[in-house]
Amino acid sequence: MRAHEAGAIHGEYGHSPSWLRPPVDVNDLLPQLWARTVRRGDDGYLQVGGVSVAALAEEFGTPAYIVDEADFRHRLAEFRDAFAEAFGPGSGQVYYAGKAFLCKAVARWVAEAGVNLDVCTEGELAVALAAGFPAERLTFHGNNKSGAELAAALRAGVGRIVLDSFDEIDRLTGLARDTGSTPDVLIRTKVGVEAHTHEYIATAHEDQKFGMSLPSAAEAARRVIGDGVLRLRGLHSHIGSQIFDTTAFEVAARRVIGLHQRIQAEHDVTLPQLCLGGGFGMAYTTQDDPASPAALAGELRKIVDHECAALGIPVPVISVEPGRAICGPSTFTLYRVGTVKPVDLDGGRVRSYVSVDGGMSDNLRTALYDASYSATLASRTSDAAPVLARIVGKHCESGDIVVKDEFLPADVTPGDLVAVPGTGAYCRSMASNYNHVPRPPVIAVADGRARVVVRRESVDDLLRLDVG
Structure with missing residues (x-):
């Protein structure tokens, strides 16, 4: 379906306009918003991977997260190939950011694609190891990694640990001494760049929890190098998420490469690695125009080459951490309509409140970030006139909104299926049991076959944890 005009006005994070223009055809599917194999069949039902949403x-059941496996694998390969082409084999490394969405099947897809994996908790590490992911291809992130988590990373032989504070340096140094290990580490820096994104997901300005300022990172490098227990391999910079403007990456790269050069000169060492993070955006609405992986890799190569040449240093091995841009577009959430309620607005207009069988427990982002999504009637086509609709959930919150503004056919009725694209990133990862609603399953579809990769929770699952 055509994305709502609200998207063209306020983007993903913003406020709904006072007036919306209906699309030409509410049955349309805009390719930039949907996974590659999603089609509308002759019977009007959406299809993915050759399977109808009716089946x-x-x-x-519904709600359910539906993953286009071929699309997911294609995006992994796109990033892998783009950065290998731009920086050279082995010099442009891609780490899939597991926080966006991770399960054992995804970990195997990442491994099979020759892409590395980024984890940030002991739970994510456990999933990766359970899937047989090679520990040496893992990076372990987190701003408050516990002693138990760091010990688990050392036992597993994680390839890189990203240090986020002086406390963590002390903690890991002590564990490494006790175990006789010498882990490879990066120091996470915050470079004072404020990315043009939502406040909650901008991560490189000073007043936030992640990383160390440039002077603190320099002191951290002195401690690590001076102790000689941890092996400092380079620096890490991540400026935020859902970013489309490469200007922010240019400023960040200039500052972190400058620190990279100063550390090398001061300590007469070589830092062979530099991670520029991720945060690459995806299309949730027609307002969003993400760059291709090839374009991103090419621009980052130009930026890195320029900064390194200006300082007279060789280009280190560059790594990036895309998550949302890979898994986000590959998935849509399938809901069933339960009630339809027209509500009078100012000026004689009407908004149709379409309640579905999920909500903020399976997609918190609208309530948390004021994020925008699109939607389509998935179980048929319709010749009815479009009406302004708000897709809402079943939870006891007025802010339980899945899609703020969308045009749906006026004849949407209980029992219809509705699909919301672009829900692969952070929706299942942030899912909750609010109101004791079990979390939906994740269904992977490819080549005419569908399989459960994360099963639906049951009420029995909820009660099993309640031991009171």
């Missing part, structure tokens, strides 16, 4: 709803 998916019948077999697996």
Whole structure:
């Protein structure tokens, strides 16, 4: 379906305009918003990987996260190839950011694609190891990694640990001494760049929890090098998420490469690695125009080459950490409509409140970030006139909104299926059991077959944890 005009006005994070223009055809599917194999069949039902959503709803129920496996694998390969081409094999490394969405099947897809993996908790590490992911291809992140988490990373032989504070340096140094290990580490810096994104997901300005300022990072390098227990391999910079403007990356790269050069000169060492983080954006609405992986890699190569040449240092091995840009577009959430309620607005207009069988427990982002999404009627086509709709959930919160503003056919009725694209990133990862609602399953579809990769929770699952 055509994305709502609100997207063209306020982007992902903003406020709904006072007036919206309906699309030409509410049955349209805009390719930039949907996974590669999503089509509308002759019977009006959406299809993914050759399977109708009617069959998916019948077999697996709703709500459900539906992953286009071919699309996911394609995006992994796109990033892998783009950075290998731009920086050279082995010199442009891609780490999939598991926080966006991780399960054992995804970890295996990442491994099979020859892409590395980034984890940030002991739980994510456990999932990766359970899937057989090679520990040496893992990076371990986090701003408050516990002693138990760091010990687990050392036992597993994690390839890189990103240090986020002086406390963590002390903690890891003590564990490494006790175990006789010498882990490779990066120091996470905050470079004072404020990315043009939502406040909660901008991560490089000074007044936030991640990383160390440039002077603190320099002192951290002195401690690590002076102790000689941890092996300092380089620096890490991540400026935020859902970013489209490469200007912020240019400023960040200039500052972190400058620190990289100063540390090398001061300590007469070589830092062979530099991670520029991720945060690459994806299209949730027609306002969003993400760059291709090839374009991103090419621009970052130009930036790095320029800064390194200006300082007279060789280009280190560059790594990036895309998550959302890979998993986000590959997935849509399938809901069933339960109630439809027209509400009078100012000026004689009407908004249709379409309640579905999920909500903020399976997609918190709208309530948390004021994020925008699109939607389509998935179980049929319609010749009815479009009406302004708000897709809402079943939870006891007025802010339980899945899609703020969208045009749907006026004849949407209970029992219809609705699909919301672009829900692969952070929706399942942030899912909750609010109101004791079990979390939906994740269904992977490819080549005419569908399979459960994360099963639906049951009420029995909820009660099993309640031991009171």
